[in-house]
Amino acid sequence: MRFLEQPRLRPRHSLSARFLVMTLFSMALIAGLARHPAASQQPGSAGAPGGAPSSEPLFGETIEVRVVNVEAVVTDRHGNRVPDLKLEDFRLEVDGKPVKVDYFSEVRGGQAIVGGPGAPSVPGLSDLAPGSAVGTSYLVFVDDYFSVGPRRDEVLRSLRDQLPRLGPEDRMALVAFDGRHVHLLSSWSSSARELAAAIEREIATPTHGLERLVELRAFTATDQHLGEVGHTGARDPILGEKDTVVSKVSTRAALTLEEEGFVDNLVAQFQRGVAAATSTLRSFAAPPGRRVMLLLVGGWPFSPADYALNNVHVPTSRAQQVPHGDVILRPLVETANRIGYTLYPVDVPGVETAAADASAAAPSPTGTYFALREQEHEATLAYLAKATGGRALLNSLRIASLEHVEADTRSYYWLGFTPTWEGKDKRHAIRLEVLRPGTSVRTRDSFADRSRKAEVAMMVEGAMLFGTAPGAPAMPVQLGKPARKGLDEMEVPVTLAIPTLAFTAVPLNGKYAAEIELHVAAEDEHGGRSGVPVLPLKLSSDREPTPGRYIRYQTTLKLRRTGHHLSFAIFDPVSNKITTAEADVKPD
Numbered sequence: 001m002r003f004l005e006q007p008r009l010r011p012r013h014s015l016s017a018r019f020l021v022m023t024l025f026s027m028a029l030i031a032g033l034a035r036h037p038a039a040s041q042q043p044g045s046a047g048a049p050g051g052a053p054s055s056e057p058l059f060g061e062t063i064e065v066r067v068v069n070v071e072a073v074v075t076d077r078h079g080n081r082v083p084d085l086k087l088e089d090f091r092l093e094v095d096g097k098p099v100k101v102d103y104f105s106e107v108r109g110g111q112a113i114v115g116g117p118g119a120p121s122v123p124g125l126s127d128l129a130p131g132s133a134v135g136t137s138y139l140v141f142v143d144d145y146f147s148v149g150p151r152r153d154e155v156l157r158s159l160r161d162q163l164p165r166l167g168p169e170d171r172m173a174l175v176a177f178d179g180r181h182v183h184l185l186s187s188w189s190s191s192a193r194e195l196a197a198a199i200e201r202e203i204a205t206p207t208h209g210l211e212r213l214v215e216l217r218a219f220t221a222t223d224q225h226l227g228e229v230g231h232t233g234a235r236d237p238i239l240g241e242k243d244t245v246v247s248k249v250s251t252r253a254a255l256t257l258e259e260e261g262f263v264d265n266l267v268a269q270f271q272r273g274v275a276a277a278t279s280t281l282r283s284f285a286a287p288p289g290r291r292v293m294l295l296l297v298g299g300w301p302f303s304p305a306d307y308a309l310n311n312v313h314v315p316t317s318r319a320q321q322v323p324h325g326d327v328i329l330r331p332l333v334e335t336a337n338r339i340g341y342t343l344y345p346v347d348v349p350g351v352e353t354a355a356a357d358a359s360a361a362a363p364s365p366t367g368t369y370f371a372l373r374e375q376e377h378e379a380t381l382a383y384l385a386k387a388t389g390g391r392a393l394l395n396s397l398r399i400a401s402l403e404h405v406e407a408d409t410r411s412y413y414w415l416g417f418t419p420t421w422e423g424k425d426k427r428h429a430i431r432l433e434v435l436r437p438g439t440s441v442r443t444r445d446s447f448a449d450r451s452r453k454a455e456v457a458m459m460v461e462g463a464m465l466f467g468t469a470p471g472a473p474a475m476p477v478q479l480g481k482p483a484r485k486g487l488d489e490m491e492v493p494v495t496l497a498i499p500t501l502a503f504t505a506v507p508l509n510g511k512y513a514a515e516i517e518l519h520v521a522a523e524d525e526h527g528g529r530s531g532v533p534v535l536p537l538k539l540s541s542d543r544e545p546t547p548g549r550y551i552r553y554q555t556t557l558k559l560r561r562t563g564h565h566l567s568f569a570i571f572d573p574v575s576n577k578i579t580t581a582e583a584d585v586k587p588d
Contacts, residue, residue, distance in 0.1 A: 069340035070415040072443040093431040103416045135169025137287035140294045145179035147298030148209035160199040162402040163192035177276040219262040266304045278332045279462025295345040302379035333387045334448035343388040345381035347398045389443040423451040463578040464567040473499040475581040490561045496553040500545040502579035503572040514539040517571040525563035561587045
């Protein structure tokens, strides 16, 4: 096989990593792995240590959405649920224009009470006839990257103890994110015993929250522009140190180099966590019944700049330099709203305050700041919940989280409509109004009309985060010796052995042709991550490719001269197959 067209890649810049494909060589068909060993390959694991789940989700599956689900919780002035509403009691608008409701049902106590036009056509739900049981699918995402172990474990033990609350129609799946990969702890299961075992394995897994805490402490200790420093007087239960609240007012129009470096790194970590949660949603896109995601989040600040500086008086020109939570969280919110998940973020909490919750934290001696970093974290949780129609389980609500979510999702109204998909990556606002006086409604606020290009990019990113999927063909990768270029760069030769099973070759003009995409990402040892550039590869052969063989692809990456973790993915648009590989490179 050979290239029909030489692909080229422009340099891509990121927070702390940069790479460039320097040269491309022709590809030759090779017979097996032995001739091109995967000396540097370190595939990620999709399973959990100590036992594999009985069934696996299809990581990176394509989402075919024909309808948009709108689950609505309706309450009176006293917060009580309002039953027996009819379709004519609701008015649904998209972008300010009324839309036709294609199906409608009330679910009360986990039972369908009344059906409406087209009710049985709800995707993933076999029947919405009156009296039928409507289960809930609980997808649990555990953020091990920001969470501190003892606090995470407290929430997990509470979740484990409440598993008997799951009904016969309910199910749960659990995943954990360690900052690099998403690990499958349990696929969908209704067995309290199996799920409890998965939670116990997760409790035995170390977290990385203390590393985030050390990064924050090092930043506050080395930044010489912080100004006045005060103490809350509370003692950190993990480190045994008194919590510090930094108070400073600055009129500088730009961040210092120290501030910019810390904030950029924090944004990259935040984005990585959001990408992991988004990919998890996509990989569990179509369970039956009500779809709920519990996000056990250790510390995602809504405004990374305000969180880092611990200062609400940051000038607007400085704050605009850094993306806020509404931008960073957009992929997660849009994916949840598009495939019908309601988000219930759980305040673990993470590293931002020494107090157990916000109400226990004391203000600084200046009286100006009150648990600002805790407020930043809680603002993220509140935003996720509001945008998807869920609730943020803050402070003491984090314990018995399953009980609170179950109570909130057993009784609701289920509406659905069929939008006109244009694939322009546009966000559409949803407004649901209850016409009965004295009532209020809580539901999702938007959905996104994603393009095919955006869907593929997210799908491939998810496959890279999950690592090698069960049953996927191996793609060996071998790295050559890094060559120093300039003061802070190096060139690394890369050889990929692309399996013929990773792509579909079709007859074309007397030959067999294939068009695939190569995605490459680099993460440096400080957590900085590049974008995911795409190289279109066109292949041609006189003979049909033989299964079990490999295509050798060689290139050179130009990287900053520091340690990197490299991720590669081959995407086949014909079959939607994604094949991944990983390798680590360190400078001489």
